[in-house]
Amino acid sequence: MKLDIVMFGLSITSSWGNGHATTYRALTKALAARGHRITFLERDVPWYRDNRDLRSAPYCRIKLYDSLRRVSQQYGAMVAGADVVVLGSFVPDGIALGDWITSTARGVTIFYDIDTPVTISKLTDNSAEYISPSLIPRFNMYLSFTGGPTLQLIKGIYGSPRAYALYCAADVNIHKPVEVPKQWMLGYIGTYSEDRQPLLEQLLIEPARRLPEHRFVVVGPQYPGTLNWPANVEYIEHLPPGAHSKFYCSLHYALNLTRQHMAAAGYSPSVRLFEAAACGVPVISDIWPGIDDFFTPEDEILLAADSDDVVKILSGTSEIRRRALAAAARDRALKSHTAENRALEFERYVREVIDRPARIAPIEAVRARV
Template sequence: MKLDIVMFGLSITSSWGNGHATTYRALIKALAARGHRITFLERDVPWYRDHRDLTSSPHCRIKLYDSLRDASQHYGSMVAAADVVVLGSFVPDGAALGDWITSIARGVTAFYDIDTPVTLSQLATNSSACISPSLIPRFDLYLSFTGGPILQLIKGMYGSPRARALYCAVDVDVHKRVRVPTQWTLGYIGTYSDDRQPLLEELLLEPARRLPKHDFVVVGAQYPSTLTWPENVRHIEHLPPGSHAKFYCSLRYTLNLTRQHMAAAGYSPSVRLFEAAACGVPVISDCWPGIEEFFVPEREILLASSANDVVNMLSKTGELEHRKLAAAAHERVLKNHTAEIRAAEFEGYLKEVISQPANAPSVEAV
């Protein structure tokens, strides 16, 4: 099955301040390796235009458009003829774009929600610009970064014929063990967000204050200029994806923090979990429902809910345990969480749609 796939996404050209780009790059690379032909359509907006770290790709065609009218004029025939058309979350004017896509596409249509709990929160308050409740049943597939009970909600409350988990994944060609000196005891990659900042304060900045002889690092854009960092914490505004492996491998531990909507929904792993583990770096994470579906606590990942937890982990975990954590997490990622695995899952969902009559409900329970 070799398919022509068209994807509309927030951004593949810029990883600045968003995690969508690395997700699209990894998935598309894996799909292309399986023989599919992909065109990625991205709205040309100033923020990403000014921070592009990818202008072309050997794995897909990248096309930019200025507006829905521009997209319809230049790419309407492509969308209509494609075997699969995917609309990602947080695409500007996504609801209008989705209405157009589902009106003209003759192939399989899918909504790829990289922000599922946020999307559902906005749907509940009629504030979502990327999809509407009436639009969800028109997509053959609702592919969600969040699994667990929320899939039944998407099916039962919003009428999706098929709600399926398509979690984030890691490109193991980019994220892998490299030999670099250890520079920091604990590091974190993440764009600033108001709801995540208290966790960063509790699980990294406060431990840094209590462990003044250790060095810490935070990588991410949009942190307020008024924020005061402890003296032993370095802030780096941005690292391109190609530098992530060296960064992770320069850490003794990496920290994973989850936004409130994601933590409340559970079953929402961050790609940073998989990237760090693929680089052979032990992960300390905040706690949320379903995390044990992805890593076994205490064997493949460490869970912390307070600064005391982090301080104890950094101070008292022996070298043998440290190595065992890293090895176990690395093995788990290669077995369950690579982009190649996600591409195969994506294909399986498409086959499920193709094998059944249009608009028929799936026989597989969600």
């Protein structure tokens, strides 16, 4: 089954300040390797235009558009004739675009939510700009970065005919062991988030203060200039995806932190978790429901509830154990969490819609439940 796929996503051209680009790149590359044809459509916005690290790709056609009117004029026939049309979360004017897609496309339509817990929160208080309760059941399928109980909520409350987890993944062509000197004991990569900052303070900044003999690092844009970093914590504003493997392999341990919405929902792994593991770097993570579905605690990942846990790990773990954790994490990532795994899952979900079309609930019935 070779598919003609059209994707509308927040960004594939810029990894600046978002986790969407690396996910779309890995997934489209893996799908293309399996013979599918992908066109990615992205709204041309200034903040990504000024920070593009991918302008073209051999694995998909990238098209930029400046308005919904231009989309319907230039790409209407493409959307109508595609085997699969995907709309991602946080796409500008997503509600209007989703209405047009589900009215125009004749193939399988998918809403791909890379921000599921945030989306559910926005749907609850009617602040979502890119999806609406009445639009969800019009898509044949809802693919979610969050699994677990949230999938039943998407079907039972919002009326999606099908809801499946399609987690982020590591691109093993990029994320792999690299021979570089170890520079830092512990490092974190991620855009600044106010609700995640207390965790960073607890699980990296405070341990750095208590372990002045070790070096630490934080990478990511939008951190306030007023932050008071300890002398042994280096801050790097941005690293392009191509530099991530060298960064991870420069660490003794990588830190994984989860935003509050994601942690509360559980079953919401960060792409950084899989990337670091695929590079053969042991991960220390905060604790959230479902994490043991992805890596086995103590064997493939280390969990930390507070600063004391991190200090204990960094001070008391032997090099032999550290290397064993790294090897086990990489084995698990390569077995279960690659972009190839996700491409196979995507194919399976699409095939199910084609083979067994689901009955879509009337929109009025969905509105009555929301």
